Each structure stands twice: as C-alpha cells, then as structure tokens.
Amino acid sequence: MKRVDIMRRAARNLRQAKGRTLLTSLAIAVGAFTIAVSLAAGEGARQYADKLIKSNVDPQSVFVTREPMNDAAAMTGGLRKYSENSGDYGGVSMEMLTADDVATLKTIPGVDQVRPTYLISTQFVTFEGIEQRYTSDVTVYDPTVLATVAAGTLPALGEQIGADEAVIPESYANTLGKKPSELVGTTITLTLVKAGKVPTEAETQEAMLRGGVEAVKALYAQETREVPLTIRAVSAQSSTSFSASTAVFISDVKAEDLSNWLTEGTDQYQRYISATVIVAKSADVTEVKDSIKDKGFSAMTAQDISGMIFTMVNVLQGIVTGFGVLALIASVFGIINTQYISVLERTSQIGLMKALGMPGKGVGKLFRYEAAWIGCIGGVIGVLLAFGIGTAMNPWITEVLTLGEGNSLLIFVWWQNIALVIGLMLVAIVAGWFPSRKAAKLDPIEALRTE
Amino acid sequence: MIEVKNVTKVYGKKAQAFTALGGVSFTIPDGASVAIVGKSGSGKSTLMHVMSGLDRATSGEIRIGGENILTLKQKKVDAFRSEQMSFIFQSFFVQGNESCYNNVALPLEIAQVPRRARREKIESALAAVQLLDKKRAKAKDLSGGQRQRLAIARAIVNDPKILFADEPTGNLDSTTGEVIEQLLFSYNKRRKATLIVVTHDHDLAQKCDIQIYIKDGHIDTIERHKEKATTADKRPLSARRIML
Numbered sequence: 001m002k003r004v005d006i007m008r009r010a011a012r013n014l015r016q017a018k019g020r021t022l023l024t025s026l027a028i029a030v031g032a033f034t035i036a037v038s039l040a041a042g043e044g045a046r047q048y049a050d051k052l053i054k055s056n057v058d059p060q061s062v063f064v065t066r067e068p069m070n071d072a073a074a075m076t077g078g079l080r081k082y083s084e085n086s087g088d089y090g091g092v093s094m095e096m097l098t099a100d101d102v103a104t105l106k107t108i109p110g111v112d113q114v115r116p117t118y119l120i121s122t123q124f125v126t127f128e129g130i131e132q133r134y135t136s137d138v139t140v141y142d143p144t145v146l147a148t149v150a151a152g153t154l155p156a157l158g159e160q161i162g163a164d165e166a167v168i169p170e171s172y173a174n175t176l177g178k179k180p181s182e183l184v185g186t187t188i189t190l191t192l193v194k195a196g197k198v199p200t201e202a203e204t205q206e207a208m209l210r211g212g213v214e215a216v217k218a219l220y221a222q223e224t225r226e227v228p229l230t231i232r233a234v235s236a237q238s239s240t241s242f243s244a245s246t247a248v249f250i251s252d253v254k255a256e257d258l259s260n261w262l263t264e265g266t267d268q269y270q271r272y273i274s275a276t277v278i279v280a281k282s283a284d285v286t287e288v289k290d291s292i293k294d295k296g297f298s299a300m301t302a303q304d305i306s307g308m309i310f311t312m313v314n315v316l317q318g319i320v321t322g323f324g325v326l327a328l329i330a331s332v333f334g335i336i337n338t339q340y341i342s343v344l345e346r347t348s349q350i351g352l353m354k355a356l357g358m359p360g361k362g363v364g365k366l367f368r369y370e371a372a373w374i375g376c377i378g379g380v381i382g383v384l385l386a387f388g389i390g391t392a393m394n395p396w397i398t399e400v401l402t403l404g405e406g407n408s409l410l411i412f413v414w415w416q417n418i419a420l421v422i423g424l425m426l427v428a429i430v431a432g433w434f435p436s437r438k439a440a441k442l443d444p445i446e447a448l449r450t451e
Numbered sequence: 452m453i454e455v456k457n458v459t460k461v462y463g464k465k466a467q468a469f470t471a472l473g474g475v476s477f478t479i480p481d482g483a484s485v486a487i488v489g490k491s492g493s494g495k496s497t498l499m500h501v502m503s504g505l506d507r508a509t510s511g512e513i514r515i516g517g518e519n520i521l522t523l524k525q526k527k528v529d530a531f532r533s534e535q536m537s538f539i540f541q542s543f544f545v546q547g548n549e550s551c552y553n554n555v556a557l558p559l560e561i562a563q564v565p566r567r568a569r570r571e572k573i574e575s576a577l578a579a580v581q582l583l584d585k586k587r588a589k590a591k592d593l594s595g596g597q598r599q600r601l602a603i604a605r606a607i608v609n610d611p612k613i614l615f616a617d618e619p620t621g622n623l624d625s626t627t628g629e630v631i632e633q634l635l636f637s638y639n640k641r642r643k644a645t646l647i648v649v650t651h652d653h654d655l656a657q658k659c660d661i662q663i664y665i666k667d668g669h670i671d672t673i674e675r676h677k678e679k680a681t682t683a684d685k686r687p688l689s690a691r692r693i694m695l
Contacts, residue, residue, distance in 0.1 A: 005560040016548035352544045355505055357533025358561045359526060444505050448540065 001362045010369035014377075017342070024338045025378035027331035032382025032424055034324030036417055040390055040410040042317035048407055049309040057302040058144030060112075062277040062289050064105060065298045066095040096271035101297070105275065108291050110283030115140070115252060116272035118259035123193045123224070125248065127176060128186040134175075137247035138190065140255045141167060144278070151180035152233030160251050166229040167249040170237045180234035187228050188248065194223040194262055225261065227254075328424070331378070332431040335371055339435035343367065343442075350439050351447025364440030371432025372425045379421035387412050453479040453502065453613070453645065458511030460497055460668075471497040472508070473668045479661065481612075482643040484636060486656035489665035498665065499615055499649045503536055504528040515613070533562045537611035539635070541618035543598045547591030551582055551601055554590050558609045576608035580634060596627035603634050613645045614638065620655060632658065 014021040057063075097116065105114045118140060124133040141161050147154065150170045155161055166188050173180045199207075199219050207215040229250065250258075263269040277299075279288045285301050292299040343350070350363055390410040397409045460472040471494045479485050489495040500506035502513060504520045513520050515535070520528055537558065545554050555573045564572070577583045580600040585593065590601060599619065606614060616635060620628030632655060639646040648659060656662050664671040 001561050002563055009560070012549065012553070348542075348544050349546055352538075352540075352546075353557070353561065354529075355503075355532070355538050356558045356561050357529045357531070357536075359529045362561070445500055448544070 001358055001365075003365075006362065006366050007369050010366055010373055013342075013346075013366075014370055014373050020338060021374060021377065024331075024334050025374050025381060027334040028328065028375060028378025028424055028428065029382035029385065031324045031326075031328035031331055032379045032420060033386045034327055034382075035321055035420060036383045036386035036412070037390060037410065038317050038320035038324060039416050039420070040386065040412045041320070042313055043413055043416070044409040044411040045313040045317075046310060047411060048403060048409070049306060049313065051407070053302055053306045053309070055145060057305065058142075058278065059302045060279045060281065060285060061144065061302065062279060062285065062292060063274060063300045063305075064097070064277055064292055065274045066097050066101070067298055096268075096273055097275055097297075098272075099270040102272070102275060104295055105277055105292065105297070108277075108288065108295065110280055110288040110291070111277050112280040112283075113278040114275055115278065116256075116275045118252075118255040119273065120192070120250075120255060120258050120262065123191045125191065126189045127183070128188070130176060133191075134172075136172070138255070138258075139247040139249055140252050141249040148236040150234045150236040152184040152231070154233050154235075160253070161232055161249070163251050163253045163257075164229055165232040165251065167233045167235055168231055169235050169246065172248075173234055183231050183234055186231055188231055190227040190229065190248070190258075192225045192227065192258060192262060194225070194264070225258075227258065229254075328427060332427060335374055335428055335431040336434055338374070339367055339371055339432050340438065342370070343435050343439045347442065347447045350442050351444045354442070354444035355448060360440035360442075363442070364436040367436035367439045368429050368432045371428045371436070374432075375425040375428025376421060378428075379424035382424075383417045383421060387417070452481055452514075452516065454512070454514040455479075455502065456512040456514070458498075458501060458508045458513060460494075460501055460506070461509045471668055472501065474511075475665075475668075475670055476511075477663060477670065477673060479645060479647070481645060482639070483661055484639050484646040484659040485648065485661045485663060486659035487647065487649045487663050487665060488651060488653065488656045489671075490651060493665045494668040495649050495651075495665045496617060497668075499617060499647065502647070503538070503613075503615055504532055533558065534609070535611055536613045536615065537606035537609065539599070539602050539606050539614070539616040539619045541621040543595075543602045543622070545590040545593075545598050545601050545605070548589060550587050550589055551577065551593075551604075552586045554601055555605045555608050558605060562609055564609070572608050573604075576604040579607065579638075580604045595623055596630065599623060599627075599631050600634065603631065603638075607638050607642075610642065611644060613647065616646065616648045618650055618652075619648065620652065621650075628655075 102114050102116055105111060120138040122136060122138055125136045126133055143155070143158050143160050147167075150173070152167075154167065161167060168183065168188065170180055173183055176183070204216060204219065207219045211218075229248075235249075260269070263271070277288070277292065279285050285303075289299045289301050289304075353363055353366075354360070390412060394408045394410055398404070398407055401409065403409065455478070456476050458472055458475045459470065462469045462471055475498065487495045487498055497506065501508045504513075504523075508521055511521070515531075518531075520531065523531065546557075552573060555576055556569060559569045559572060574583060574586070577586060580603050582597065582600055582604060585597070585601075590598060593601060599622075614635070619635065620631050623631060635646055635648070636658065638644060646659075648655060650656055660675065662672075662674040664673070
C-alpha cells in the first residue's frame with residue numbers, strides 16, 4: 001500500500017470516530033498550547049529586553065564598579081571587610097571608586113572616556129514663574145542614547161548638552177500643567193544644600209570669640225547653592241527607556257562641578273559608586289572589559305546585562321515549557337489507550353487487510369499514521385488557540401505590565417510553531433508504536449474469526 | 452493448477468498437539484469450481500487458510516502455478532495473495548463506515564495499483580454486482596445481500612485467478628443466497644478463475660465441478676462431475692435483483 005493511500009485511509013478512519021479523535025487530540029492541544037505560549041512569551045521577553053537594553057545602554061560602554069555587583073555579602077549584609085573607601089548606596093555598603101581608580105581606568109588601552117557616576121541630591125527644584133517647590137532626581141545626560149523629544153531639540157548623538165542647559169521629562173510638564181513647548185527656553189533652578197563638615201570645638205570657640213552667637217550660627221549654617229539652568233528640551237515619554245521619565249538631565253561638566261561642591265570636605269569627595277567606560281570605536285569591548293577586570297575592577301558590558309536577563313527569561317520559559325511537556329506525557333497515554341481500543345475494535349478490518357495481502361508492516365503504518373494525524377490535529381488546535389488567545393490578550397497584557405505602545409509580550413514565530421506541530425506528530429507516532437505493533441502482529445485467522 | 456501434496460497442519464505442541472489436517476492431497480485444474488464440504492471442526496476452513504497462505508502448513512507442499520508457497524517468504528506470500536487471490540467471508544467484513552467505492556478500492560490500494568487505473572476497475576466491479584448507484588453510500592446502510600455483493604465486488608476488482616469463498620451464503624436467506632452464488636459462478640466462468648467454496652451446504656456444493664469432502668482432517672471423498680445446477684435458473688441477473 002502506498003504511503004499516500006495509507007495516509008488517506010488513516011485520516012478517514014479518524015473522521016469516522018470524530019468524538020474520540022477530537023478528545024484525544026485535545027489532550028495534546030493542552031500541551032501544545034502551553035508550549036506555544038511559553039515559546040511566544042520567551043520570544044517576546046527576549047525582544048523586549050533587547051529593546052530595553054539597546055535604548056538604555058550604549059553597546060560600546062562598560063559598566064565598572066570596585067567590586068562585583070552580585071557579591072553575596074553585599075546583598076545579604078554579612079560580615080564584610082572594612083575599607084576606608086566604602087560608601088553607602090541604596091542601603092548597601094559598597095566600596096567606591098576613587099579619583100585614582102578613574103585615572104587608572106583612563107590608562108587602559110581602548111578606553112575613550114571614563115564617566116564617573118555623579119550623585120547629586122537636590123533639596124528642591126523650582127521652575128520659572130511657578131511658586132511651588134518640587135523634588136527631583138538629577139542625572140547626567142547620556143549622549144550615547146538618543147531620546148525622542150516632545151519639544152525642543154537635543155544635540156546630535158554623542159554630543160553633550162551645554163553646561164547651563166537641562167533636559168526634563170514630559171511627565172514634569174504634565175505635573176506642572178504646562179505644554180512641553182511652553183517650558184522650553186525657561187529656567188529651572190536646582191537648589192542644593194551642602195552637608196558640609198561638622199566644625200571642630202576649636203573652630204566653634206574661635207568663631208564665638210570673633211563674632212559671638214551670630215558667627216557660630218554662620219559657622220553651623222548649611223551652605224546652599226542655587227543653580228539656574230535653561231530647559232533645552234522636554235524628552236518624550238518612552239516605554240523602553242529607564243531614566244527618561246524620572247530625572248532632570250544636566251551635562252557631565254555641570255554634574256562634576258555640583259558633585260564636587262556637594263562632597264567637598266567630606267569623605268565622599270571624589271568617590272564614585274560606579275563609572276561608565278566608553279570604549280573607542282576601534283577597540284573591542286570584550287577585550288577592554290577583560291583588561292579592566294585584570295586591574296581588579298568589576299566590569300559588565302551591555303551584552304553581559306542582556307545575557308543575564310536572557311538567562312532569567314530562559315529559566316522561566318523552561319519552567320512553563322516543563323508544564324507543557326508534562327501535559328504532553330499525559331496525552332501520550334491517551335493516544336496509546338485510544339489506539340489500543342481502536343485496534344481491538346477494528347480486529348476484523350485488520351484481518352481482512354492482511355487476508356487481502358497487506359503486510360503486517362503496512363497495517364502497523366496505518367495505525368502509526370492515525371496517531372500522527374491525532375498529534376497533528378492536537379498540535380494545530382493548541383497552536384491556533386495559543387495564537388488566537390495570545391493575539392487577543394496582547395494589548396491587555398501590554399497595558400497591565402506597562403510595556404508601552406508597540407511592545408507585545410507574546411510574539412509567535414511561525415517556524416517555531418511548525419516545528420512544534422511536527423514534534424508533536426513525532427511524539428504521537430512514538431505513542432502509537434505499541435498499538436500499531438499489536439495490530440501488525442495480529443493473526444489474520446484469529447482476527448477473521450471474530451464476529 | 453493448484454496442487455496440494457500431503458499437507459498437514461498441527462496446532463499446539465507435544466501433549467496439547469491437535470492435528471487439524473493430516474496428510475491431504477488433491478489437484479485442482481485452473482478455472483474449476485471446487486466445493487470443500489464438511490461439518491464444522493472438520494478442518495475445511497483450515498484447509499482454505501493453508502491453501503491461501505494465510506496460515507502456514509506444518510508440512511507438505513502447496514503448488515500454485517508451479518510455485519510452492521510454503522517455501523516463499525511471508526512478504527512474497529502477501530504479494531502473491533494481493534495479486535492472485537481474493538476472499539469472500541460469511542460475515543462479509545465490509546467496512547461499514549467507508550463508502551462502497553472505498554471498500555472496493557482497498558485491494559487495489561494494497562496491490563499498489565496506480566490511482567488513475569483504479570476508478571475504472573472499481574466502477575466495473577460495482578457494476579458487475581449491480582451496486583454502481585450505491586457508489587457513494589456507506590456500507591453500513593446496505594442490506595445483508597447488498598453487503599455480500601459489495602464483498603464480491605471487492606473480491607473481483609483486482610481480477611484474481613483464485614477466489615476463496617468461506618460460507619458465502621451462510622448469513623443470507625435462500626433467495627439472496629442464490630444471487631450471490633450466481634455472481635460467484637458467473638465470475639468463475641467468465642474469467643476462467645478458480646473458485647473455491649468452503650461450505651456445509653450440499654446444494655451449493657452440488658453446483659460446483661469438484662466436491663472435496665473433509666472429515667476429521669482427512670479427505671473422505673472427492674467427486675468430480677459436471678453439475679447441472681448452473682442451468683437451474685436461467686433468468687437474467689437483473690430480473691432476480693428485484694427479489695433482493
């Protein structure tokens with residue numbers, strides 16, 4: 001019997017037992033659905049993470065800290081070695097980079113620039129013509145990633161904004177109740193308060209003698225500084241950019257100036273929690289990273305970050321796929337059971353086919369093809385369901401997870417799904433192997449004696 | 452020519468051994484109609500199975516057209532059966548859920564007849580048993596007589612040289628049975644095919660050229676005489692169909 005004839009007969013046999021075929025396929029469909037969704041979610045998560053990193057991190061940059069970020073002791077707060085360079089950041093004590101470290105980093109071949117991370121805390125910020133004081137974070141404008149603007153203009157990629165210029169996020173304009181275009185060209189004033197160093201007893205006495213209570217008050221008074229900046233642009237809200245909506249952007253020159261002023265005289269002076277090394281276009285990022293590591297720093301490239309995220313996505317995807325595989329294993333027994341019953345029911349048919357000269361191999365093939373059809377139907381149902389539900393749910397998921405317009409969590413890749421269906425057909429054929437062997441070995445005389 | 456030489460068939464082993472056929476020999480010329488007659492348990496069905504290669508004889512020789520099928524490999528025997536032989540059973544064994552067309556197509560598919568050549572063969576086989584108008588009907592919707600006619604169409608579609616019929620009229624009333632007999636003998640005469648009928652119906656056996664009587668796994672008697680039965684009903688088949 002030719003393959004195509006066997007396939008047609010197998011399909012007809014299944015059509016004649018519609019209910020049973022459908023129920024058996026549905027068991028596979030459950031597994032297929034789960035796996036299809038996990039594949040789609042993994043693909044979506046990877047694409048989203050990739051987009052996220054690309055719009056936040058320059059691929060030519062290396063993120064440098066004094067010690068590994070994922071240091072177990074740093075995370076769990078265990079007993080740690082004392083270092084006079086250590087500083088507190090986000091409740092975690094970590095060793096800081098010093099000015100010497102920055103100088104060391106600059107000597108590494110291939111390093112184009114070293115940008116220390118300046119921490120600038122403002123007391124408050126005020127906007128031109130508005131009484132209300134606001135609080136805001138201040139960050140250095142990253143010239144390597146071009147943000148979209150709601151109003152105003154940004155310098156070309158790779159160029160810093162001017163020392164007296166600032167970029168504010170669109171959300172600020174919303175809070176102020178103004179249009180972004182109205183804010184461009186106006187002044188934003190940052191008010192900084194220097195913690196200063198605590199005067200010694202001798203200094204206090206000296207001041208007392210010199211100018212009485214007023215002089216002591218002046219000595220203890222905190223120094224404040226007002227920094228007026230012109231708003232150059234209002235950056236548009238971006239779903240993939242981390243920092244765009246959270247802080248006022250200033251130039252690196254200004255940031256260094258302010259940071260130095262704020263920490264002057266304290267132990268935090270010229271100490272940085274991290275630095276970003278920009279690798280020259282001609283140099284290899286990985287090589288530079290390795291030489292930075294050789295100097296005793298901890299370094300991470302954009303690739304490392306995406307690698308970390310991808311590993312996490314893969315683990316999660318693996319777990320979901322595991323559930324799908326479990327469902328498939330259950331469905332395999334369903335196929336075996338159904339096909340065994342089918343063999344018993346069709347004993348006389350098998351006997352007749354053998355009497356008419358069909359070899360046992362052909363009979364076995366007929367039952368395996370039926371199993372393959374069941375796998376195919378189940379796979380297609382599962383994949384189509386996953387695709388339908390996934391496509392329908394995507395806008396909602398995007399909204400709930402605030403992924404931002406144009407991003408979807410579930411991305412279906414056609415070749416993955418075709419491979420999945422083919423894989424399920426193979427699984428079904430394997431499951432159908434036992435019943436098909438029984439059919440192939442059936443004694444035709446015994447078979448024809450029934451009825 | 453079919454030569455059966457000293458064929459034995461033993462089921463089971465040692466103490467449980469049961470001899471179904473104990474040294475059977477006879478010859479059937481091509482184109483003859485043969486009745487194998489015996490009571491149930493006499494070994495007549497076993498003889499048919501052994502002759503058709505469905506079952507392997509324990510010893511002896513079965514030569515069909517000079518070839519000893521007992522020395523052939525199973526694959527060759529299967530191919531031999533699909534090209535040269537066909538079967539009709541007491542309980543029809545038509546596939547109820549398949550259309551008449553697809554029931555008749557089965558032997559052609561097994562014999563790997565090309566798709567294009569099938570249609571004509573199937574339609575002429577269905578026409579021969581007056582079932583062409585039921586081509587698309589499901590076999591389960593047919594009456595008993597129609598089912599057996601369908602089984603005959605299936606049996607003759609690939610032009611077999613040997614046609615085995617195991618109690619072909621056993622499940623049918625006498626009028627319907629007669630039509631079936633008529634169809635079998637007409638194929639036998641028209642195509643010069645050997646017809647081997649296994650039966651315990653003496654009337655049917657008398658219509659055959661040769662009667663082989665089997666008793667307890669041995670040949671009791673072999674009668675060879677020209678029957679008179681085929682002349683018994685001279686009405687054309689179409690006229691008799693009305694009675695079905």
